[in-house]
Amino acid sequence: SQKIEQNSEALNIQEGKTATLTCNYTNYSPAYLQWYRQDPGRGPVFLLLIRENEKEKRKERLKVTFDTTLKQSLFHITASQPADSATYLCALPLGSSYKLIFGSGTRLLVRP
Amino acid sequence: EADIYQTPRYLVIGTGKKITLECSQTMGHDKMYWYQQDPGMELHLIHYSYGVNSTEKGDLSSESTVSRIRTEHFPLTLESARPSHTSQYLCASSESQGRDRANEQFFGPGTRLTVL
Numbered sequence: 001s002q003k004i005e006q007n008s009e010a011l012n013i014q015e016g017k018t019a020t021l022t023c024n025y026t027n028y029s030p031a032y033l034q035w036y037r038q039d040p041g042r043g044p045v046f047l048l049l050i051r052e053n054e055k056e057k058r059k060e061r062l063k064v065t066f067d068t069t070l071k072q073s074l075f076h077i078t079a080s081q082p083a084d085s086a087t088y089l090c091a092l093p094l095g096s097s098y099k100l101i102f103g104s105g106t107r108l109l110v111r112p
Numbered sequence: 113e114a115d116i117y118q119t120p121r122y123l124v125i126g127t128g129k130k131i132t133l134e135c136s137q138t139m140g141h142d143k144m145y146w147y148q149q150d151p152g153m154e155l156h157l158i159h160y161s162y163g164v165n166s167t168e169k170g171d172l173s174s175e176s177t178v179s180r181i182r183t184e185h186f187p188l189t190l191e192s193a194r195p196s197h198t199s200q201y202l203c204a205s206s207e208s209q210g211r212d213r214a215n216e217q218f219f220g221p222g223t224r225l226t227v228l
């Protein structure tokens with residue numbers, strides 16, 4: 001069955017450094033992949049979408065890569081700030097439907 | 113800020129009570145979803161709707177039911193709450209766009225349900 005894996009251990013980094021989060025998937029060939037941010041007690045907020053024919057996508061300090069051979073997406077936050085501290089979720093479409101499958105997320109902690 | 117609302121934000125209720133979690137969106141989206149999420153865990157889809165009078169169960173089995181009589185409203189009902197229903201319930205909506213159906217989902221703030 002389709003499976004998404006994100007590092008369950010929190011990523012703890014110093015302010016100003018680049019945070020890199022990983023999303024791996026198996027038994028799957030998604031047409032696109034999405035990244036969301038979730039703060040405690042709140043719903044996820046959409047950040048970026050990258051399609052299978054795109055290797056890289058950027059938005060301000062965010063960068064996402066998508067390697068369909070490795071079945072992996074990397075999510076980078078450059079010049080990280082304490083306000084970037086949150087849980088980051090990756091999501092893939094279920095087949096060709098509108099439904100999404102979400103990973104369990106990786107918690108990012110940025111120390112001042 | 114997404115225009116999708118959920119009430120109540122927090123609910124503590126006794127076993128056996130009937131409850132309805134409200135979800136409304138003002139964006140005119142045709143697709144709406146209900147997810148269940150436990151702390152530190154992934155979101156599990158329990159119900160979704162493609163439009164008015166169209167509802168289907170999601171991947172995670174749930175004893176709850178939903179209705180979609182109006183585009184903007186997608187309430188979730190539990191006829192008899194049990195402690196195993198204690199969780200965070202998140203409502204989301206999206207619109208169809210593009211040939212690959214890529215669609216970002218807009219989430220409400222969630223309802224934290226505790227069943228004693």
